[in-house]
Amino acid sequence: MKNTKPSFVEGYLGQDRSLGFHLHSHSLAVCPTGPAGEGTQMPDKDIKVTLDIEGTPGDKARPGTEALRPSVFHSIKFFVLCHSLLQLAQLMISGYLKSSISTVEKRFGLSSQSSGLLAAFNEVGNTALIVFVSYFGSRVHRPRLIGCGAVLAALAGLLMSLPHFISEPYRYDHTSHEDLPQDFEASLCLPMTSGPAPAPSNSSCSSYTEAQHLAVVGIMFLAQTLLGVGAVPIQPFGISYIDDFAHNSNSPLYIGILFAVTMLGPGLAYGLGGLMLSLYVDIDRMPEGGISLTSKDPRWVGAWWLGFLISAGAVALAAIPYFFFPREMPKEKHELRFRTRILSIIASRVSKGEGSSSEQSPGEYPGKQNGLAQCAPDLTVIQFIKVFPRVLLRTLRHPIFLLVALSQVCMSSMVAGMATFLPKFLERQFSITASYANLLIGCLTIPSAIVGIVVGGVLVKGLHLGPKRCVALCLLGTLLGLLFSLPLFFIGCPTHQIADITPQPGAQPEPGLFPGCSEPCSCPSDNFNPVCDPSTRVEYITPCHAGCTSQVIQEALDKSTVFYTNCSCVVGGGSVTAGSCDSACGYLVLPFVLLISASAALASVTHTPSFMLILRGVKKEDKTFAVGIQFMLLRVFAWMPSPVIHGSAIDTTCVYWAQSCGRRAVCRYYDHDLLRTRFIGLQFFFKTGSLVCFILIMAILRQQDKEAGTKTTLPSCGLEQQQLESGPEKKLEESKV
Template identity: 45%
Template structure:
């Protein structure tokens, strides 16, 4: 078979190649185009998931820790299977494996949206059931009707909420994330190796640069898509317009988180189809040396090993690679920065939402439209600076150290930019429930925030002791009167009292964008340090070990750690049917200090590792550049 292929390749006749080149599926440029679209669709799902995580948390009553685990769960399947990519390499039909991964991602994305269709409509507190009126639920004076009808309807609502469809939402989402991680295994590694095999030496860097750019843009597109989709109410497909009584600014608002997964699933299906028609191999661009190509094929076959031999050799090569001090320090620095990135990407939109009283859609738009593009720009400019200055490995270590040091200076002021927690009756500062509303027998799960005319916030009109309500033309409650717990005129307006320092939002986002730009400046130089400090025969393994450590030490535990930290700042947990749900109020000062303080800790960890590389190079005698280590 190999001899036959070699004879065809060396045939000087020109009638065969033009016939093959007529089909776009035999052109590497068309493969690059298709793979760019596929990676854009795949990473759109990843970015969209992170942009919607706080909405999913509110919809199904998850804690931030459970949300962090959900966000990180796609790394589980990816980490388990990524090792085998190095072994299979060109032994399989790579385009079809890529297409199979894309189709699996399509199914997984559909699975992510499934809980919306099998579950009941979103039943936010404030309307315990459709049979009970809002006035009976939350506004009770001495002359009002008793609570027994509400209690009965609440019990019926609880029985629906605790059905199999609602209880199965979290396992379904976890399964979808797991399949998304498995689907991503063949897409990028097989795509890059296939392009590198059949692109010319001149065009290969250009093609890989296009893929890197699309890889960077994909999450930003996901966040922007999330911002647009979350402007629609979650059940707009189940309710008529006049039945939707919440607006974007309401703390109970849940956007159509499932809509983006359906759109992404369609994109993944369309981008998967071309891979079914690509051949397992194609003519190499500007292939001027057929003999060398035939020699390469022979060498490749001579270096093949069995799967058992590969699995036995992998730990040995991994340990040998980790014994390189520079490699280990740089990877640990990157792990710190990756953990920082994973946590901020998952929860920064939620932070902006709570800290500055922003809507979810506005928060995700700021992340996708400002922070991620600036991080992409920093990554590109880091590579440009390294190329223009022709930096050595020692120079690259200094560049990384300076960049992370500047990042520390720019991120520290963020700790002091934010809003204090508004005064919430019976919640913050902590105090016993007001006696003025004790006769109202307010439901434990009542949550419909109102802001009193005295500047104090109440969990619901019932907790404010209100006895009358004013509605607009759409029959939505806007103002409440006769509120016994509100000092002065006894009026309260629907909504929260927060957001009184929204003027700090623009400086905060600007400084956050600058921090993202500076931190990403070290990405390309640190990656080049890894490639230049390991033996050439171990480079592919070194990169594989690097990404495996990223997943095990950063991308998997990072969101869970951040979520756990956020949960410690909660001052009022929601309750439905006697069970704890998502947090309703946070201590904003603690939220800011612990959330951003953890960011500073990771930045300091990365800075320490890069500083140690500088010290190592200074103490290393006899050479300005570290020499690759042989197999020991």
């Protein structure tokens, strides 16, 4: 199921963003069957066999119980452990692409729009099959189906790394000849060659090369689709299985532990990305003599594929126990001895169902209410498809639900775009390495968002917030997050001064910077080997574009420095250094990330209150459907289009595109000011939309108070829910199928 409220963390959760789902997950958005219902409840004699496993000190041992004690695979606690590890590994593999998106772009010549579409394809397979998960519920062998989904996800991870092995070794100076070292003569100015710049050779633009490029891109899109398909049964079936067979008092604790462990997945994904991208992409097939690149070089490509292999292996290992769990296990009979008050509070805060536990008894989960959720197991697929639109229309007619869903669409769009392209934005804006950008996000931004979720749960739980106060908390969190986003428009670095591409502001052209100084060199148009003039901080695309005719390598104890000399485009015919010019404002990256993290924490505070608005704003028998509908809206209108929208906006800020066989490939240089304005502007736009929705919800609640003419300060949840459900939805015939 889809998450009920998009926090910043969810952008890193890939397709498993259903963290607030445990209160209704056992019904899988429609209709479960299984131990929760009467038809499949296990007989008491089967339960008595396992009393000693879950028993308390007051239980008396009976003769022969040791022989009848089931295996570890009949313990719900062991299932919780296995499922926590599986979701942790699955979130690593689904979030790893986001940490390496800019590296994949450079390696295969993709635009940001194409990479955004690649990230969005994860949602396609997931969305296409989630309805079937909702229908089948517990009719299937849930652990075995979870295991099959995990195996498919592991195979998708292996398939995602396949392009590295079928592609030629990465040549960061692809115009050099095979018998010459990279970066050498092909990048220098050769005055003896006259005429226009040579076109790319036929060998580098053969039909085979183009077909290989299309095959590589197609494989990655297929892998992302399969990854989404494999993740369909993992979280919904896992949570429903726990809720069905755990003791009613233990279920929130188990699910709280599950989500607490799961939340580490996004941080580990970015940490893994930071580690892998510090290694060279062809670490398994290094050229003789090594390479002269460093991780700071803009042509550096890290070992993006290695993280997919590690994550896929972790998912495959975590999938093994699921093939040994039974379809049904004896339900826990007693509450855990170690379930202390502190653990209960932690579980209720982390598991996103805060506030509802104090208003529902353990047996009053949404899936156990009367209505469609009870009769759906008896429906055929055709009847199920016919019934769903009626409930959909009835739920969408509720103004509170519709506005909350729209606010979540806005927030999810912001999260999806930031989760996909924030590492690339930090790389380009502040000239830092991909590894460092991932470490900043994994160590600062994601933990801040988790803290925000916990704080929101504490406020709802501790202050016993009703609907109106929940809306007020959402308003406050969104408004503060919006205010913290304002300074981001002004924190950034200016665009590099690149010869023949970006003019120097407020300066007359100097003698050595006039366009055409490198015309006699006949520089290849598709070459990229940036060099920097340290005296003027002007960057040239290649030494050839700087008019350099020779190369000097200065050896040092720890590293060697490459200089290009006799440069006709440099004043006085001086020398330039290899690599891009250092950023003069790289120190601003830490304040920028801290502001981003604070804004993410404030936005995450709204997670639990908005979730409670969903649960209290619709009929009891429609709560499960409401969450399923919310999931569909977020998938279709936020998580799918948002990466493509953000990628397209980033592409419009490019000032120099690399060319590959006559087609536009990866962007080499961006207008930093325009990039910052449009990227942060999109975040600001979506946050504003969410704020407007919460303002409208507050206005509707106040209008309902005036119309009802009743007291609104009573702490009765029944009264508050009655106010939320006032209107045409209260007609009894509309709640029947």
